[in-house]
Amino acid sequence: MRIRIVDAFTDRPFAGNPAGVLLLDAFPDDDRLQQVALEVNHAETAFAHPLPEGREADWALRWFTPAAEVAMCGHATLATAHVLRTTGAHQGPVRFATRSGVLIATPREDGSITLDFPTAPLTRVDLPDGVAEALGAEPLSTFDTGSNIGDLLVEVADEKTVHALKPDLKALGAYSERGIIATARAEDPGRGYDFVSRCFFPNIGIDEDPVTGSAHTALAPFWSERLGRAELTGLQASARSGRVHTELRGDRTLLSGRAVTVIEGELLA
Structure with a gap:
């Protein structure tokens, strides 16, 4: 085989x-x-x-x-x-x-x-008690991403904050089915990406996922609404790093x- x-x-x-x-x-x-x-x-x-x-x-x-x-x-x-x-x-x-x-x-x-x-359906939710402490950063907004991917999407202040995250992974597992998507707008879109993210999935045995396609079915509608464009590029800022080009088409995401x-x-x- x-x-x-x-x-x-x-x-x-x-x-x-x-x-x-x-x-x-x-x-x-x-x-x-x-x-x-x-x-x-x-x-x-x-x-x-x-x-x-x-x-x-x-x-x-x-x-x-x-x-x-x-x-x-x-x-x-x-x-x-x-x-x-x-x-x-x-x-x-x-x-x-x-x-x-x-x-x-x-x-x-x-x-x-x-x-x-x-496309993941996004529902704005109140910040659950303890998320800021578990993530190691104060969220600006939080969204449920629906049952298909089962994450909590958390917007933080800026790209530097995303890069610096050192979450309490054991504590993060209490706040969603799969884990946490942390994201922020790119500081300099001239570098070839529009937003940055990191994904922590302790509930399925993945402390930090290097590049997560499924998370971008939530990140695409989130950032397309804020940036006013259907086509975007996301940088997932893990140690290995990778880029995902997204195109929002209503209930489908490319x-x-x-x-x-x-x-x-x-x-x-």
Whole structure:
């Protein structure tokens, strides 16, 4: 069984967000998938298998963290589409059947891939007691992102504050299903990005996610409303870092980026 490690939302190795990708004939039992994801030990491992012709999708796709299956994952979807294209397993746009419905990945002539994801519904909420202390910064506003991604989106004062965050991860886990998205406007849009973010997901075994496609389905509507533009670029300011190009289209959000395969091997167990 071939396994590949792909760095997503980057055009160079050892940056962006690494994902395991396995192309299968069919899904084994859930325990087996979870064991493999734990062994790979990246934020997510993607498992995909082809579907019969005539179905609403071309491939079935599931994502597992080292601790749990998740309902949506952007970077591992991008990584899977990259593997399908580079191995010749699928050419052109690919439709994935997932827990979040049919998600479409479209390769572009410039080498990037665009994902078509549902836009997260944002609901402004009062600041929960203790969030500022757990995050290590005073929020300007807080939003629930809905059940699909299950995060609390927190706007902070500025980009420097986002970079400097050193949250109490154990305490953060009490405030949302998955974790916290911290964000601020870019200090200098001339650097090629419009907003900055960091994502902390202690409840699914990820202290800090390097680059989170799914979070940008909430960040896109949040910043598009404030900046007055449908197309934006976000910088996720983790240690590995990566950029996500977003385009808001009502109840759908397009996420674009590149990917690089860095490891390919055989799963023996």
